[in-house]
Amino acid sequence: MTIEETSAFTPRFNEAGLLPVVAQEAGTGRVLMVAWANREAIDLTLKKGEAHYWSRSRSEMWHKGATSGNVQKVVRVLTDCDQDTLIYEVEQQGPACHTGRETCFYREVTAEGLSAAT
Amino acid sequence: MTIEETSAFTPRFNEAGLLPVVAQEAGTGRVLMVAWANREAIDLTLKKGEAHYWSRSRSEMWHKGATSGNVQKVVRVLTDCDQDTLIYEVEQQGPACHTGRETCFYREVTAEGLSAAT
Incomplete structure (x- = not known):
């Protein structure tokens, strides 16, 4: 059974033992x-049902939000085809971004530079 | 001006000169x-308005889809707060995943292993 079709979770970490995780808001996407x-x-x-990362x-x-209270309740975890990336589908308490914004992706990139994403 | 607030695009690549890009479907999220x-x-x-990555x-x-035809028309590009991750917001032609599925994230991870995401 290939890594794309198996029902075994065998995550493929990088040389530092890490893989990227996309935190996506449940419901809104x-x-x-x-x-x-x-x-x-x-x-x-x-195990805990709250998002944990490696800083x-x-x-x-x-444990995101452990001190700020801005925890992410994890609804489900998804893996991609080759098991080197995850999605945490979450219900976010408070802002996700350390700048106080709801999301970290608040700026658009254009050929001219960055502008506020609308 | 901090990297979080500047309007200058100064992407922070890893030691291999790369950063992760989330391809997200416009409209559905x-x-x-x-x-x-x-x-x-x-x-x-x-420049081209179609998603390019480094393999x-x-x-x-x-150039995703250059041979298969499954191109991603890029509606906008977003950066995160510390400019080390991007989102390509795309209109996907055909399946995004090399397995022929619409998305690469078709399996859920649980304590018991993987199952089809519904």
Whole structure:
């Protein structure tokens, strides 16, 4: 059984033991942020039902919202075909972005630079 | 002006000169795939209006759909707060996934393994 068709979860991490995770808002489909997870972060997310990531800047487990209260209740976790990327489908409490905005994707890229996404 | 507030596009690539790109279907918000782009792929995407990525497996520029016809017409490009991830908002022609499925995210991850996402 190929990695695309198997029912075994065998995530393919990068050389740092991480894979990217897209946090997507349940219901709206809005992409809130992209972060990274290692095996332990995925296991904690599945077990606790709240999003866990690996903070690359702090080199530590990151239970999002543990201090701010802006937790992400995980509705489901999806994997892509070759199992090197996940989606956390979440119900976001408060803003997802550290700037205080609801989503991290608040700017559009054009040939002229960045502008506010409408 | 911080990287979060500037109107200058100064993408932060990883050590391989790449950043992750979420391809999201315009209108539905469905996440179709996650791939990687270098500076040239981003520039080509903005210039041509069709999604370009860097193929890590083939180590070459990847104009998605150039051979299969399954191109992604790019409606807009968004960046996240710290400019290390992009969203290509696209109109997908044909299936996005190399397995022939509409999206690469067709399986749910649970503690028991993978099952078809409904």
